[in-house]
Amino acid sequence: MIYLDYAATTPLDPRALEAMLPWLRDHYGNPASDHALGREARAAVEQARAQVAALIGARADEIVWTSGATESNNLAIKGALEFRATRNAHIVTSRIEHKAVLDTCRHLETQGVRVTYLRPDAEGRIGVEQVLQALTPETVLVSLMWVNNEIGVVNPVETLAPLLRERGILFHVDAVQAAGKLAIDLERTPIDLLSVSAHKLYGPKGVGALFVRKRPRARLAPQLHGGGHEQGMRSGTLATHQVVGMGAAAELAGAAMAEEAPRVVTLRDRLWQRLSKALPAIHGNGLAAERAPHILNVSFEGVEGESLRALLGDLAISSGAACSSATREPSFVLRALGRDDELAGASLRFSLGRGTTAEEIEQAAAQVIQVVHRLREWSPGWRT
Amino acid sequence: MSAPNAYGYPGPIWARFSAPTHVGDLDRPQGRLLLVEVGSPSAKSLLRLQLDLVDGGVAAARFKAYGCPTTIAVGEWLAAWLEHNTVARWPDLHAMQIREALEIPDDRAHCALMGEDAVRALHQQVAA
Amino acid sequence: MPVYLDHNATTWVDPRVLDAMLPYLSGPYGNASSLHRYGRAARDAVETARAQVAALVGAQPGELVWTSGGTEANNLAIKGVADAAVATRVLYGITDHPAVMETAESLQARGWGVEAVAVDHEGVVDWPAFEAQLARGPVRLVSLMRANNETGVIQDVARAARLAHAAGAWLHVDAVQAAGKIPVDFTALGCDLMSLSSHKIYGPKGIGALLVSAEVELLPLHHGGAQERGLRGGTENVAAIVGFGVAAELAQAELDTRAAQALALRERLEAGLRNIRGIEIFGAAAPRLPNTLQFALHGYDGEALLMQLDRKGFAVSSGSACASGKGEPSHVLIGMGIPRETAKGAVRVSLGKDNTAAETDQFLTALKAIAAA
Numbered sequence A: 001m002i003y004l005d006y007a008a009t010t011p012l013d014p015r016a017l018e019a020m021l022p023w024l025r026d027h028y029g030n031p032a033s034d035h036a037l038g039r040e041a042r043a044a045v046e047q048a049r050a051q052v053a054a055l056i057g058a059r060a061d062e063i064v065w066t067s068g069a070t071e072s073n074n075l076a077i078k079g080a081l082e083f084r085a086t087r088n089a090h091i092v093t094s095r096i097e098h099k100a101v102l103d104t105c106r107h108l109e110t111q112g113v114r115v116t117y118l119r120p121d122a123e124g125r126i127g128v129e130q131v132l133q134a135l136t137p138e139t140v141l142v143s144l145m146w147v148n149n150e151i152g153v154v155n156p157v158e159t160l161a162p163l164l165r166e167r168g169i170l171f172h173v174d175a176v177q178a179a180g181k182l183a184i185d186l187e188r189t190p191i192d193l194l195s196v197s198a199h200k201l202y203g204p205k206g207v208g209a210l211f212v213r214k215r216p217r218a219r220l221a222p223q224l225h226g227g228g229h230e231q232g233m234r235s236g237t238l239a240t241h242q243v244v245g246m247g248a249a250a251e252l253a254g255a256a257m258a259e260e261a262p263r264v265v266t267l268r269d270r271l272w273q274r275l276s277k278a279l280p281a282i283h284g285n286g287l288a289a290e291r292a293p294h295i296l297n298v299s300f301e302g303v304e305g306e307s308l309r310a311l312l313g314d315l316a317i318s319s320g321a322a323c324s325s326a327t328r329e330p331s332f333v334l335r336a337l338g339r340d341d342e343l344a345g346a347s348l349r350f351s352l353g354r355g356t357t358a359e360e361i362e363q364a365a366a367q368v369i370q371v372v373h374r375l376r377e378w379s380p381g382w383r384t
Numbered sequence B: 001m002s003a004p005n006a007y008g009y010p011g012p013i014w015a016r017f018s019a020p021t022h023v024g025d026l027d028r029p030q031g032r033l034l035l036v037e038v039g040s041p042s043a044k045s046l047l048r049l050q051l052d053l054v055d056g057g058v059a060a061a062r063f064k065a066y067g068c069p070t071t072i073a074v075g076e077w078l079a080a081w082l083e084h085n086t087v088a089r090w091p092d093l094h095a096m097q098i099r100e101a102l103e104i105p106d107d108r109a110h111c112a113l114m115g116e117d118a119v120r121a122l123h124q125q126v127a128a
Numbered sequence C: 001m002p003v004y005l006d007h008n009a010t011t012w013v014d015p016r017v018l019d020a021m022l023p024y025l026s027g028p029y030g031n032a033s034s035l036h037r038y039g040r041a042a043r044d045a046v047e048t049a050r051a052q053v054a055a056l057v058g059a060q061p062g063e064l065v066w067t068s069g070g071t072e073a074n075n076l077a078i079k080g081v082a083d084a085a086v087a088t089r090v091l092y093g094i095t096d097h098p099a100v101m102e103t104a105e106s107l108q109a110r111g112w113g114v115e116a117v118a119v120d121h122e123g124v125v126d127w128p129a130f131e132a133q134l135a136r137g138p139v140r141l142v143s144l145m146r147a148n149n150e151t152g153v154i155q156d157v158a159r160a161a162r163l164a165h166a167a168g169a170w171l172h173v174d175a176v177q178a179a180g181k182i183p184v185d186f187t188a189l190g191c192d193l194m195s196l197s198s199h200k201i202y203g204p205k206g207i208g209a210l211l212v213s214a215e216v217e218l219l220p221l222h223h224g225g226a227q228e229r230g231l232r233g234g235t236e237n238v239a240a241i242v243g244f245g246v247a248a249e250l251a252q253a254e255l256d257t258r259a260a261q262a263l264a265l266r267e268r269l270e271a272g273l274r275n276i277r278g279i280e281i282f283g284a285a286a287p288r289l290p291n292t293l294q295f296a297l298h299g300y301d302g303e304a305l306l307m308q309l310d311r312k313g314f315a316v317s318s319g320s321a322c323a324s325g326k327g328e329p330s331h332v333l334i335g336m337g338i339p340r341e342t343a344k345g346a347v348r349v350s351l352g353k354d355n356t357a358a359e360t361d362q363f364l365t366a367l368k369a370i371a372a373a
């Protein structure tokens, strides 16, 4: 099995696991407890907070722990809207956001919030002007992903941030696919709220964080009540081992980034070269745009998506996002790029990571080439 | 290269889909060439069957298919079935038999129906 | 290692549970929602755990939704029901956990009537008052804990369910402290919703569950993704789920032994405490969890007492392990009509499956020494 689904989830780094284990063994105190066991757990939680903050150029007290980026996105958007409690509030987001953002916005629409869902351009990007033009006097929040999880395209969030700040509009960024892959410096980039997830950066599943800016203060109404943990923004017993794992993973990701990013880009580009040289009638999605290092998304004409994936059972890859592959919904991003439902279905997302080797890339390319050739040969409609 | 059945397709479907032996076109038929195409591009599936009919018997059957693994497996199964069954028995083939032979789950029942349609169309051609 | 007498705050992970989790922490298992092979193996493990946890409380696996813990389960139950309904009234037990109390109170801003259900001096629901409340107008949801985290007092939730249902309301039960300590049967008790948490029963922190019976209409709290039948988006925390499953199975198998051991130790401790002058045990006349004992030593400040005990190597607490209201007297005791001064001196001892008589005796000795000083 060749694992090329690092954008869906990453294996837990053994060093992060090592850091977690004591907290699953003898050091089991509740971080909210006042005795010695509680205090040591609390100290570990605070160290992890600083580690996550360092990865994104934030301050430790700007990090709120969550159960994952789905919760982070929910807390950011619902919390911001609920805190303002403005009538006729308006949100600007895009159609290529993760479901955690889209479903949250749709839920808010049922409560009277107006939402503009921007369409990406032909490379899958949301433009700065496009966002600015969508703003209205009622706009309270813009939510835009830094890196799209299906095709890897980078949105101009760094350019947008100061422009939205000038206009007094809160800016939430889903940085799940950007953290640990691109440099993020929130000290310089005036983003107000930013979501990250541990299991996309070699940390454990079930833990994430929301950056909530202190200066100027981004204010949120809590979405989980009870106990007042996390400065009242998110209640619930903290899972010490989980946050420690995320902290360790964040530190390791930060340290590895400078070397890892160019290595992965080289491998990714080699994969595209191999495929595009051997196979006619394939499309690299979003290739002309700026992209995160780790994602390559390709649409294959003349083959049916399910059969394509089935014959590639030796490759762990996604056809679209992991989230939408469970429900088999056609990808909005790919349709925006002009791929019809059928071609969108016959698309593969290769996402590379720390474990990916040059040899794996050669093997994966060879398998895909062979399977596409074969399915086309079997197809009554295919003419070479 | 044989890929693992990573998505858990039923054994009979997987065996035929992953290593079909009847794919192709009959370029030089010895007898009469029958050809049908069923399915629709909108349903994302297309099945073509070709038969070489010699003295009322099937000398060779070939298929081509575009679609999900079940569609391709149905093509392979039908080609083999047609090679072993006389024209007289064709009308007896029902979708249920295809489903049972290939262990086709409910949500893919339409693939078996497509197979039945193909054989019925072939039979009409022979009768015509 | 200190003598740990704070099991209602949290427990350690049973080594058998950790063993079951490790393959899912270090193995190549992917996202439980993706379709490739590793994803499917992870999904099977999640379903096994679902059956194990449901079995602990006599529920169907299909009724269970994973959450990040008891707090999220309580929030999902209360807000999920409220979001799916026209605003009427919500009732909650006055001694309920902050995760119930504060969540219910938050509904006021959405136009709901929110009322606390009173308890008597022993911490037991004041039934006539409860019935009168129900009769006063439409109620959508009643939330009542099965067992209190501070006093251990057990509520007759079957009775609450009958009354709530007769009034057209659903009953949510916070069983976070009860599950694994006393028998809890979701179906037999007539509950419509029930919250559970793993880290109170020797499972990992950061995972819990909400049981939702089929009739209940619920909207999700975490939108995004089709996980958990659309009731709870987010990538599944597979290792923790697997751990919770095994912890639930062990809790069920060992429930009688654990309860009997804890009760014997608690009675021994209680007998010893009664010899100390000025001791008051809360909820003593009510049915209580076998492992829980909350008391105050008159004339002693609780915080100071806890600090001294901590220095001597005993991990106990005043009440709930919460970030809010530090220094404030427990809302549980105030709700029971205990004077503030007494309530401020509260100490909670909560025993675990591995505590010994030697440990509780040491604790008694230490406490007597402090009291005598």
Ligand SMILES: Cc1ncc(COP(=O)(O)O)c(C=O)c1O
Pocket (backbone or CB within 6 Å): A007, A008, A067, A068, A069, A070, A071, A098, A100, A145, A147, A148, A149, A174, A176, A177, A197, A198, A199, A207, A208, A323, C233, C234, C235
């Ligand atoms: C862009 C993006 N946002 C949010 C999420 C959700 O994160 P989590 O799995 O931590 O809930 C994902 C991953 O699935 C993602 O790719």
Ligand SMILES: Cc1ncc(COP(=O)(O)O)c(C=O)c1O
Pocket (backbone or CB within 6 Å): A236, A237, C008, C009, C068, C069, C070, C071, C072, C074, C097, C099, C145, C147, C148, C149, C174, C176, C177, C197, C198, C199, C207, C208, C320, C321
């Ligand atoms: C009765 C009760 N309900 C809910 C909770 C919250 O559970 P968790 O710590 O899993 O968020 C607790 C524990 O703190 C509790 O004792």
